[in-house]
Amino acid sequence: MSNAQMGNDKLSLAERREALIVQCSMQRRDAAREIGALITPLTHPTGAIGKLLGGGGGGMKLPLGIVGTVAGLVMAKSGKILPMLTVGLSLVKAARSVMGLVRKKHG
Numbered sequence: 096m097s098n099a100q101m102g103n104d105k106l107s108l109a110e111r112r113e114a115l116i117v118q119c120s121m122q123r124r125d126a127a128r129e130i131g132a133l134i135t136p137l138t139h140p141t142g143a144i145g146k147l148l149g150g151g152g153g154g155m156k157l158p159l160g161i162v163g164t165v166a167g168l169v170m171a172k173s174g175k176i177l178p179m180l181t182v183g184l185s186l187v188k189a190a191r192s193v194m195g196l197v198r199k200k201h202g
Contacts (some may be wrong), residue, residue, distance in 0.1 A: 166183065
């Protein structure tokens with residue numbers, strides 16, 4: 096039997112439970128810190144997504160304008176404007192709800 100097992104045998108069930116609760120709490124804290132470190136560069140205005148969207152705030156006008164222009168040209172050329180508008184509206188609604196959740200989470 097190892098020293099760790101002998102030490103566990105001497106501890107009461109309540110003491111072992113408390114030790115596990117503390118260990119889980121520390122692991123959750125460390126995991127939250129690691130996830131935060133991974134997400135911050137993506138969501139910060141100077142991060143990857145922030146740069147892609149033009150730096151945050153009102154800087155999204157240019158990328159959205161480009162996307163809108165390209166989408167308009169594709170729709171006009173294909174002749175399937177109504178179905179594409181429906182899909183586009185659905186995507187806009189989904190993006191707004193996701194952005195709302197991201198803002199609540201980080202706000």
